[in-house]
Amino acid sequence: MIVMKFGGSSLANAAKILSAAKIVKGRLRRQPVVVVSATGGTTNRLEKLGEAAARGTWKKQFVEIVANHDAIAVKLGLEDRLLTGETADLRRIAGRIAKSRKLTEASRARLLSFGERCSTKLLSGTLRSLGVESSANNSFELGMLTDTDHREAKILPEAFKLLSASISKLPGVPVITGFLGRTKGGQVTTLGRGGSDVSASIIGAALGVKEIEIWTDVSGVMTADPRVVSGAWPVRKLSFSEAAELAYFGAKVLHPRTIAPAIKKSIPVRVLNTFNPEDRGTVIVSKSRETGIIAKAIAHKKGITAVNINSLRMLEAHGFLARVFKVFDRYNVSVDMITTSEVSISLTVDDTRNLKPAVKELEEFASVSVLPRRAIVCVVGEGMKRVRAMAGRIFSCLGREDINIEMISQGASEINVSFLVHEREVKASVRALHRDFFGK
Ligand code: ADP
Ligand code: ASP
Ligand code: MG
Secondary structure (H helix, E strand, O other), X not given: OEEEEEOHHHHOOHHHHHHHHHXXXXXXXXXXXXXXXXXXXXXXXXXXXXXXXXXXXXXXXXXHXXXXXXXXXXXXXXXXXXXXXXXXXXXXXXXXXXXXOOOOHHHHHXXXXXXXXXXXXXXXXXXXXXOOOEEEEOHHHOOOEEOOOOOEOOEOOOHXXXXXXXXXXXXXXXXXXXXXXEOOOOOXXXXXXXXXXXXXXXXXXXXXXXXXXXXXXXXXXXXXXXXXXXXXXXXXXXXXXXXXXXXXXXXXXXXXXXXXXXXXXXXXXXXXXXXXXXXXXXXXEXXXXXXXXXXXXXXXXXXXXXXXXXXXXXXXXXXXXXXHHHHHHHOOOOEEEEEEOOOEEEEEEOOOOOHHXXXXXXXXXXXXXXXXXXXXXXXXXXXXXXXXXXXXXXXXXXXXXXXXXXXXXXXXXXXXXXXXXXXXXXXXXXXXXXXXXXXX
């Protein structure tokens, strides 16, 4: 068995859905279980619909989303009433949000579920039209149990057994909604934006599949974000740790939580291109071969906030770090990067929702400055363990470009060096490092 996950970019219109279906048909011997995202752009449109509904006007967005899906179904020659149930549900929820003028996290998740529920029907309908037995399934009915964080839900341990029992009973090629789960109380949840990758690896681990394939619009994990470095190329092989670091530090091609379930069961993850299915793509395995290459890829993440905390009281005192982190813990603020000196701590925060009250509390015993619009750049590679002075090489490379590094940190795993720059210097940083490590 294998899992094949198709992202929204691979399903953005009728022609693309047909290509995806043909790729699945070509792999029937490997007993594929298919996981899908919403068709490209749909989740963003649904987010807008939710916001509009909360302001009381939603008809225009509703009509556009539904018309777009109906047009795809018609082009694919699928039955007329294929999406009637989903459409009625969307109308009901949007209407309810508009009436109460309130978009709760639960109704947002329910609203967004329209995207994946429709795309499973579109793809499995297309598979049937190609003569392949297939069914559309909601992951939340198959046992994808989560906690009650409707936006960034985490999978509960009991989900694995439930998923394995229910999916293995399904005949033909099951097409399953990515991104969605449900609470024990039966409410729909979402696994965070880009979360269909996570669904795929959870389902792969639950079934103990041979391989998890992530089908997307590029030919693998590339040496850098191809939107920033036009000359980036696909990396053939990555270790789980390398891929996890790259995903965590912004390589959008994989959601950061994709790798953990695959590691547990040692299932290879392969990233492949729907539009060039013959390309080899990237394979992610427990150990990647030492190739003599130092750095494998560069990732970057914008929208980072740096927090500098200074206190003279820290001099020769103990317990200061504990005190600071207790505050972050209490406000549920998660910290990415951290450096300390005798009298100061610098750290970075990605999600700033609860940062304000945390800073207020820190200011009771330290002076705090908050610097928004920062970016983390991260160079990753198992080969870096062997090389000394990586930080020095990065400093001098960026120094030549006159780029100011605000923080630098090397992970304990020694396979990454990450540093912080101002957002306006992130592109120049990634390009300069790509030239330095990978040549032209
Ligand atoms: P999908 O719709 O298949 O989930 P995503 O848009 O989430 O696709 O992810 C694929 C995109 O990730 C690529 O088109 C590319 O722009 C971006 N990306 C960022 N960093 C990398 C990287 N290092 N390698 C490959 N793609 C990357
Ligand atoms: N459709 C969801 C999103 O756009 C999940 C995914 O694409 O993985 O975030
Ligand atoms: Mg994605």
